[in-house]
Amino acid sequence: MPSIQPLNPQNSTNKLQSSLLTILRDFRRTGRKAFAVLIDPDKTDENGLFSLLARINVHPVDLFLVGGSLVTDYVHKEVIATIRKHSQIPIILFPGNPLHIVSSADAILLLSLISGRNPEFLIGQHVIAAPLLKKSGLEILSTGYMVVDSGTQTTVSYVSGTMPLPHDKPAVAACTAMAGEMLGLQLMYLDAGSGARWPVSPEMIAAVRAVVDVPLIVGGGLNSGERAYEALKAGADMIVVGNGIEQNPDLLPQLSAVVQEFNQSVVQA
Numbered sequence: 201m202p203s204i205q206p207l208n209p210q211n212s213t214n215k216l217q218s219s220l221l222t223i224l225r226d227f228r229r230t231g232r233k234a235f236a237v238l239i240d241p242d243k244t245d246e247n248g249l250f251s252l253l254a255r256i257n258v259h260p261v262d263l264f265l266v267g268g269s270l271v272t273d274y275v276h277k278e279v280i281a282t283i284r285k286h287s288q289i290p291i292i293l294f295p296g297n298p299l300h301i302v303s304s305a306d307a308i309l310l311l312s313l314i315s316g317r318n319p320e321f322l323i324g325q326h327v328i329a330a331p332l333l334k335k336s337g338l339e340i341l342s343t344g345y346m347v348v349d350s351g352t353q354t355t356v357s358y359v360s361g362t363m364p365l366p367h368d369k370p371a372v373a374a375c376t377a378m379a380g381e382m383l384g385l386q387l388m389y390l391d392a393g394s395g396a397r398w399p400v401s402p403e404m405i406a407a408v409r410a411v412v413d414v415p416l417i418v419g420g421g422l423n424s425g426e427r428a429y430e431a432l433k434a435g436a437d438m439i440v441v442g443n444g445i446e447q448n449p450d451l452l453p454q455l456s457a458v459v460q461e462f463n464q465s466v467v468q469a
C-alpha cells in the first residue's frame with residue numbers, strides 16, 4: 201500500500217517540494233481529504249492567530265487559506281509572516297481582488313467566478329493581475345468559483361454584483377462545473393459564502409463530483425462536524441472552514457477528527 205505524502209513537504213529553503221496542484225490531484229485520486237482553515241485578515245489579530253496556530257499544532261489541518269472579499273486593513277503580509285513563524289503548513293491566497301496578491305504565500309486560487317455573468321470577475325481582474333502574478337513566483341491554481349445561494353446575501357455576491365447559483369438546482373451547478381473544467385480550470389470551488397446559513401447541499405456536491413475529475417473544494421457554513429462529514433461524504437476533496445472556527449474554537453478538534461477518520465479508512469484500504 202503506497203504511503204500518502206503529508207501536505208507540508210517543505211525543504212530547508214521553505215519552498216514546497218511538490219506543487220499544491222499535484223498534491224491535491226493525488227488526494228483526489230486516492231480519496232484522501234484535505235482540511236483548510238480560512239483566515240480572514242480583517243477578523244484576525246496577532247494573539248488570536250497565535251492561539252489558533254497553537255491549537256492547530258495539536259489538531260492538524262492541511263492548508264491555510266488567507267483572504268476575504270474586501271480586506272479593509274491590508275495585513276496579509278503580517279498574517280502570513282506570523283503563520284510562517286509558527287507553522288510549516290502551506291498558505292494559499294484566496295483573493296477578492298488584485299490588491300490581495302502577496303508573494304510570501306505559496307500559491308493563489310486564481311478564481312474565475314463562473315456562477316456569475318460579470319466579465320470583470322470572469323476575466324477582467326485577471327488581466328489586471330496577470331503581470332503581478334507572473335512576477336510573484338506564486339503557484340497559480342486556476343479555480344472555477346461557484347457561489348451558491350445560502351439563504352442570505354453574501355459579501356461575494358454583493359461585491360461582484362452577481363447572482364449565486366440556486367441552492368436546490370444541482371444540475372445547474374454540475375453543468376457550470378463541466379464547462380469550467382472543459383475551459384481548463386484546474387480546481388472547482390463550491391462556496392455557500394462566508395457564514396452561510398445553509399451550506400452547499402450534499403446533492404449539489406455529489407452532482408458536481410459525478411461530472412468533473414478536478415479536485416473539488418467546498419466551503420461556507422460548515423460549522424459542525426456533521427455538516428463537514430456530509431460535505432466530504434458527498435464528494436468534497438477539500439473543505440474550507442472560517443467563521444465556524446472563529447466563533448467556536450472547539451470546532452477545530454471535531455473537524456480535524458472527522459477528516460482524519462476519512463483518511464484513516466483511505467490509509468487502511
Ligand SMILES: CC(C)=CCC/C(C)=C/CC/C(C)=C/CC/C(C)=C/COP(=O)(O)OP(=O)(O)O
Pocket residue numbers: 240267268269270294295296297298301310311312313320321322325326329345355356359360393394395
Ligand atoms: C484576479 C484576482 C487576483 C482577483 C479576483 C478574484 C475574483 C474573480 C474573485 C471573485 C469574487 C470575490 C469577491 C471573491 C472573494 C472570495 C473570498 C475571499 C471569500 C471569503 O469570504 P468573505 O467574502 O470575506 O466573507 P465575509 O466578508 O463575510 O468575511
Ligand SMILES: O=P(O)(O)OC[C@@H](O)CO
Pocket residue numbers: 238391392393394395396418419420421422440441442443444
Ligand atoms: O466562513 P465560512 O462560513 O466557514 O466559509 C468559508 C469560505 O468558504 C467562505 O468563502
Ligand SMILES: [Mg+2]
Pocket residue numbers: 240242267268269270394
Ligand atoms: Mg471576510
